[in-house]
Amino acid sequence: MSKNRVTRRQFLNYTLTGVGGFMAAGVLMPMLRFAIDPALQVKAEGDFVQTSKKIADINEDPVKVDFTFEQVDAWYKSDVTEAAWVYRDGDRIVALSPVCKHLGCTVNWEGDPAHKNQFFCACHAGRYEKSGKNIPGTPPLGPLDEYEVSEKDGFLLLGKKIANTLV
Amino acid sequence: MLNKIYDWVDERLDITPIWRDIADHEVPEHVNPAHHFSAFVYCFGGLTFFVTVIQILSGMFLTMYYVPDVENAWKSVYYLQNEVAFGEIVRGMHHWGASLVIVMMFLHTLRVFFTGSYKKPRELNWIVGVLIFCVMLGLGFTGYLLPWDMKALFATKVGLEIAGSVPFLGDLIKILLAGDAEIIGAQTLTRFFAIHVFFLPAALFALLAAHFIMIRKQGISGPL
Numbered sequence: 001m002s003k004n005r006v007t008r009r010q011f012l013n014y015t016l017t018g019v020g021g022f023m024a025a026g027v028l029m030p031m032l033r034f035a036i037d038p039a040l041q042v043k044a045e046g047d048f049v050q051t052s053k054k055i056a057d058i059n060e061d062p063v064k065v066d067f068t069f070e071q072v073d074a075w076y077k078s079d080v081t082e083a084a085w086v087y088r089d090g091d092r093i094v095a096l097s098p099v100c101k102h103l104g105c106t107v108n109w110e111g112d113p114a115h116k117n118q119f120f121c122a123c124h125a126g127r128y129e130k131s132g133k134n135i136p137g138t139p140p141l142g143p144l145d146e147y148e149v150s151e152k153d154g155f156l157l158l159g160k161k162i163a164n165t166l167v
Numbered sequence: 168m169l170n171k172i173y174d175w176v177d178e179r180l181d182i183t184p185i186w187r188d189i190a191d192h193e194v195p196e197h198v199n200p201a202h203h204f205s206a207f208v209y210c211f212g213g214l215t216f217f218v219t220v221i222q223i224l225s226g227m228f229l230t231m232y233y234v235p236d237v238e239n240a241w242k243s244v245y246y247l248q249n250e251v252a253f254g255e256i257v258r259g260m261h262h263w264g265a266s267l268v269i270v271m272m273f274l275h276t277l278r279v280f281f282t283g284s285y286k287k288p289r290e291l292n293w294i295v296g297v298l299i300f301c302v303m304l305g306l307g308f309t310g311y312l313l314p315w316d317m318k319a320l321f322a323t324k325v326g327l328e329i330a331g332s333v334p335f336l337g338d339l340i341k342i343l344l345a346g347d348a349e350i351i352g353a354q355t356l357t358r359f360f361a362i363h364v365f366f367l368p369a370a371l372f373a374l375l376a377a378h379f380i381m382i383r384k385q386g387i388s389g390p391l
Binding site: 035036038039043071073074075076102103104105123141 | 237238321324325327328329332339342343345346347348350352353354
């Protein structure tokens with residue numbers, strides 16, 4: 001063995017592996033970053049959306065309020081109509097998302113005649129209390145999401161979807 | 168004429184041993200339906216491959232008309248099915264074949280299970296087979312969205328929620344599949360198209376190659 005601590009063969013192995021690694025990374029890195037971009041994009045904060053529901057008309061019974069907004073889906077802009085279940089709870093207005101926390105179907109207030117005063121999802125018989133709290137023993141694992149609410153000229157405005165604050 | 172061409176190529180490249188290796192091998196009596204009719208159960212794997220080939224071919228031709236775009240996807244499917252000659256047939260092959268692949272693959276799995284063919288030394292081939300099963304289900308899931316009708320949309324909505332329910336990684340998996348945290352839209356469709364047409368088939372070819380090389384190397388398991 002020579003006095004060299006690194007043999008010619010080792011040196012070549014290291015340099016070739018290193019250079020090859022850099023070349024492979026140079027090829028793969030842009031593609032991977034390209035693919036995971038949606039997970040790293042920061043969403044712009046949603047503005048409040050005007051609805052046609054008068055605050056004064058909202059009472060204790062949840063009603064479905066439709067609202068339309070311009071949705072920007074990458075290169076595709078479109079008007080999208082979504083809905084919220086809106087009711088008055090003391091002096092605050094509550095707007096719950098109708099999207100079932102089980103698998104994303106749409107829930108209805110008293111959608112099942114057998115269960116009064118509950119939200120009901122027809123897909124897998126998920127049920128929620130009026131506050132959006134999921135009823136144990138039914139499929140949903142969490143409470144219904146809530147919309148931020150605001151008011152303008154007596155009309156209801158709905159903001160972004162947040163986790164339920166009532167439960 | 169054909170013989171002459173073959174001889175000309177063979178003289179230069181010696182291709183006879185290559186295709187002998189591929190095509191010329193013994194089929195044991197216990198897996199040959201000509202000897203025991205009940206041996207037809209040993210055909211399920213080959214039939215799965217046969218339907219898979221039909222899926223690949225019909226899928227290739229479908230992309231001549233299909234566009235993965237929210238405005239035009241449904242229209243292009245409608246057009247290729249109703250306006251293009253034999254469109255109903257070609258789309259029908261892909262549509263029904265998709266279910267048939269799953270059925271044949273399931274029967275093949277049952278046969279392997281009940282004949283105990285997964286046991287040593289074929290454990291690795293069973294594992295590769297399970298991976299193929301997963302890729303096939305992935306192909307079914309991603310292909311289901313592409314017609315971009317209501318059924319496709321809501322099935323995908325539910326499917327993405329299921330993917331999202333994976334512990335810890337669920338949200339990340341969902342967003343990487345859908346291309347957006349909330350919207351199932353333009354980016355979801357292009358992603359599912361890319362996965363359905365390029366990524367999963369590439370994985371499928373590699374796994375099928377491993378599956379076939381292993382069964383050739385190890386041979387078919389013995390009689391019960």
